[in-house]
Each structure stands twice: as structure tokens, then as C-alpha cells.
Amino acid sequence: MENTTHFGFKQVATNDKQSLVRDVFNSVAGKYDLMNDVLSFGAHRLWKRYTIASSNVKDGDKVLDIAGGTGDLAIEFRKKVGDSGQVILSDINAAMLNEGRKNLINKGVFGVEFIQLNAEYLPFDNSTFDCVSIAFGLRNVTDKDQALKEVYRILKPGGCLLILEFSTTDSALLKKLYDFYSFNIIQKLGGIIADDEASYQYLAESIRKHPDQETLKGMVLDASFDFCEYHNLSGGIVALHKGIKV
Amino acid sequence: MQPFAIFWHKQTIILEQALNRLITNGEVGISVLNGKTIGFSLQDLPLDVHFVCANERIFVLSATNKPTDVDIKLKSMVFISLLHGEDLTELLRQDKISIHGDVKTAQLLVDLLKEVDIDLEEIASKYTGDIIANQLGKLTKKFNPTNMESNNPLEIIKDGLTALLINPIKFEQYKHKNS
Numbered sequence: 001m002e003n004t005t006h007f008g009f010k011q012v013a014t015n016d017k018q019s020l021v022r023d024v025f026n027s028v029a030g031k032y033d034l035m036n037d038v039l040s041f042g043a044h045r046l047w048k049r050y051t052i053a054s055s056n057v058k059d060g061d062k063v064l065d066i067a068g069g070t071g072d073l074a075i076e077f078r079k080k081v082g083d084s085g086q087v088i089l090s091d092i093n094a095a096m097l098n099e100g101r102k103n104l105i106n107k108g109v110f111g112v113e114f115i116q117l118n119a120e121y122l123p124f125d126n127s128t129f130d131c132v133s134i135a136f137g138l139r140n141v142t143d144k145d146q147a148l149k150e151v152y153r154i155l156k157p158g159g160c161l162l163i164l165e166f167s168t169t170d171s172a173l174l175k176k177l178y179d180f181y182s183f184n185i186i187q188k189l190g191g192i193i194a195d196d197e198a199s200y201q202y203l204a205e206s207i208r209k210h211p212d213q214e215t216l217k218g219m220v221l222d223a224s225f226d227f228c229e230y231h232n233l234s235g236g237i238v239a240l241h242k243g244i245k246v
Numbered sequence: 247m248q249p250f251a252i253f254w255h256k257q258t259i260i261l262e263q264a265l266n267r268l269i270t271n272g273e274v275g276i277s278v279l280n281g282k283t284i285g286f287s288l289q290d291l292p293l294d295v296h297f298v299c300a301n302e303r304i305f306v307l308s309a310t311n312k313p314t315d316v317d318i319k320l321k322s323m324v325f326i327s328l329l330h331g332e333d334l335t336e337l338l339r340q341d342k343i344s345i346h347g348d349v350k351t352a353q354l355l356v357d358l359l360k361e362v363d364i365d366l367e368e369i370a371s372k373y374t375g376d377i378i379a380n381q382l383g384k385l386t387k388k389f390n391p392t393n394m395e396s397n398n399p400l401e402i403i404k405d406g407l408t409a410l411l412i413n414p415i416k417f418e419q420y421k422h423k424n425s
């Protein structure tokens with residue numbers, strides 16, 4: 001079928017995906033942080049810590065966090081760039097961005113800018129940022145290739161892209177456990193804690209539809225990045241891709 | 247997943263950070279290296295990294311899809327002697343090091359590596375497959391930028407937890423070596 005794309009395991013009109021994704025995140029925004037901690041047993045914090053450590057970001061740098069949601073990465077980047085740097089927390093979804101704003105205020109983090117944007121169209125000049133990150137966001141973007149090209153365009157030479165995303169595990173045992181967990185427990189917990197089984201079903205399904213490590217690496221290189229490497233975390237359940245623009 | 251990939255990646259992150267700290271602090275300039283990719287491998291260890299220099303930054307990658315400008319190959323003991331001030335051209339003359347490409351560029355990289363404030367010698371010399379799990383506990387605690395200063399028991403427990411969540415398969419080894 002032309003002009004269709006996947007939304008979890010469903011095929012939907014390409015034009016509809018964005019609003020379907022928006023509905024999901026409108027619905028989960030209020031409980032997003034709590035659910036993240038519960039569903040990943042807190043591991044998402046470690047994956048994010050690993051991402052920050054891999055970022056090569058320093059004092060004075062300009063960083064854009066795309067699909068930044070409640071701002072976990074932006075908070076850490078803000079510490080790294082200091083007052084002479086700039087961190088922009090961006091998301092397509094106003095409700096998630098609002099949660100981000102609240103979270104940063106609650107944690108006493110100031111100096112981060114907020115922009116509502118779609119990863120496919122980044123409203124910045126060429127060669128603006130030293131680092132662009134996207135954590136658990138890319139799989140929700142309708143045209144991922146377009147988003148990657150945009151990131152390449154706005155990165156400075158010597159800049160890097162970090163993609164933290166669920167991926168594919170090689171271990172048969174881990175895969176079995178993980179499948180059981182995703183399609184039985186996650187949905188149920190989504191229903192019990194967030195009163196929203198359907199959204200958590202989408203989140204679990206969208207993980208399975210996301211390109212595996214090598215495919216995503218190929219997409220990053222196709223978007224003109226000079227180098228791309230990835231590292232598996234938690235046995236490949238999550239992978240961190242790093243793209244470099246020379 | 248390659249064995250010990252996470253371990254080595256942690257070390258490359260630490261090395262990358264240390265090199266970039268040097269550049270940011272103005273202790274060294276790398277403008278002559280800009281745009282260059284240097285392959286560096288220790289032949290007796292599974293250590294094969296690429297240094298990519300761009301716009302006053304260095305990235306340390308485990309593999310690249312592009313040809314390198316210079317390739318340096320040597321044994322770990324030779325590397326240690328380089329860090330101790332042994333002359334690169336002398337080692338080259340003695341065939342203890344192989345350099346494909348511009349020797350000056352190789353020399354610049356070696357000079358940079360000598361300056362970094364982490365113990366490369368310890369990483370190189372302590373390595374054997376058997377002690378990796380132990381190193382995960384010790385070296386990462388020593389160098390891990392996210393908890394470099396910690397000696398307290400809570401951090402040690404956190405370290406173990408990190409090992410479990412980041413890499414469940416190696417956690418077993420970690421537990422064993424630390425018990």
C-alpha cells in the first residue's frame with residue numbers, strides 16, 4: 001500500500017501517524033516519568049547516563065535534544081555546557097514539553113530553552129549545533145530519513161548525533177523474556193498505573209517495528225554522516241548510535 | 247555482541263573525554279590533525295580504535311567505514327615504552343611499530359596520548375580476558391566520569407547494579423570476581 005506507514009503493528013495513512021502519536025503522548029504525558037521508572041526498573045536512567053558520557057559535549061557547546069519529553073537528557077547537558085553554552089529541549093508535543101518544563105523547574109534547572117518542533121523540519125540554520133540527541137523518540141517519527149538529514153544539516157562540522165533507542169537483542173532467551181514482558185506485562189501495567197493500555201500497547205509494538213542496529217546505522221550514513229557506530233546496552237534491548245559529521 | 251565490547255567502549259569514552267579536555271583547556275592544538283582519521287591497534291589486545299579529528303574535536307571510534315589517513319600498529323609493551331618517552335622513529339627503525347601513512351601525523355597522535363590525564367598504561371598492561379570483570383569494577387570506578395570521585399559503598403552497589411542493567415550477561419562475572 002502506498003502512502004501508508006506503521007503505527008505499532010497497524011498500517012495507517014502516513015498523514016495520520018503524527019496525530020496518532022500525538023494522542024499517545026498527550027495521554028501518557030502526566031505519568032510518563034513514573035511509567036519509565038517502573039517499566040524499565042530504572043534502567044532508562046543508566047542508558048541516559050551512558051548517552052551523556054558518550055556525548056563529547058563540553059563547556060560552551062550548543063545542544064539540541066529532540067523528542068526530549070520530560071527533559072532527562074537536557075538536564076544533564078545543561079550541566080555540561082555551563083552558562084556559556086546553550087541547551088534546547090524540543091518536542092512535537094506540547095503536553096510532554098510542559099511536563100519537561102515542570103520537571104526542570106522542580107529540579108531547579110534553569111537556562112534551558114523550550115521549542116515545540118517536529119524532528120522532520122528543524123527550524124535552525126545550517127551548522128548550528130555541536131550535538132543533537134534523540135532518546136526513545138526516533139521510532140515515533142514518521143519520516144526518519146528526513147529527520148536524520150535535518151539533523152545532519154544543523155550540526156556543525158565536528159558535531160555528533162546521539163540516538164538512544166530500543167533495538168534488537170541477539171540473545172534468544174532475552175528475546176523471549178522481553179517479548180513476554182512487552183506484550184503482557186507492559187500493557188497491563190499501562191492499564192493499571194496510567195489507565196491507558198492502548199498507548200502502552202503502541203509503545204511496545206513500535207519498538208518491534210523500529211529498524212535494528214545495522215539498519216539504523218545504514219540510515220545514519222545515508223543521511224550523509226561521515227561516521228556512525230553503535231553500542232548495545234542491556235544485551236541489545238537498547239542501542240546507542242553515534243553519528244559524526246566531519 | 248562482541249565480548250567485552252562495553253568494557254572497551256567505556257575506555258574509549260574515557261579516552262575521548264580526556265583528549266577533548268586537553269584540547270578545550272588549550273593544552274594542545276590539533277588543527278593540523280583536522281579532517282584526519284588515524285587507525286590505532288594494539289596487536290596483542292583486541293584493541294582497535296580510530297581517532298577521527300574534526301573541527302578541534304577528537305572522536306575515538308571502534309570501527310570506521312572510511313579509509314584511514316594513517317594506520318599505526320604496535321604491541322602493548324611497545325606502546326607502553328612510547329608512553330615512557332621512547333622515540334617513535336627509533337621504534338620504527340627497529341620494526342617494533344608499523345605505520346602506514348604520514349609519520350608526522352602518527353607522532354602528533356602519540357604526543358597527544360602522552361599528555362592525557364588517564365592511565366593508559368594501566369588499561370593496556372592489566373588486560374587479560376580473565377580479569378575483565380574485575381576491571382569493570384576497578385577501572386570503571388577509577389575512570390568512569392560519572393562516578394570518578396566515589397569510594398563509598400553505596401556507589402559500589404550502584405556500580406554492580408549498573409553492570410547488571412547495562413549488561414546482564416557480564417554481571418555474573420562481575421559478581422563472581424567481586425565476591
Ligand SMILES: C[S@@+](CC[C@H](N)C(=O)[O-])C[C@H]1O[C@@H](n2cnc3c(N)ncnc32)[C@H](O)[C@@H]1O
Nearest residue numbers: 025067068069092093096118119135136137140
Ligand atoms: C518515549 S518519549 C521520549 C522522551 C524522552 N526523550 C525520554 O527519553 O524520556 C518520545 C517523545 O517523542 C516525541 N515525538 C514523537 N514524534 C515526534 C516528532 N516527529 N518530532 C519530535 N518529537 C516527537 C513525543 O512527543 C514524546 O515526547
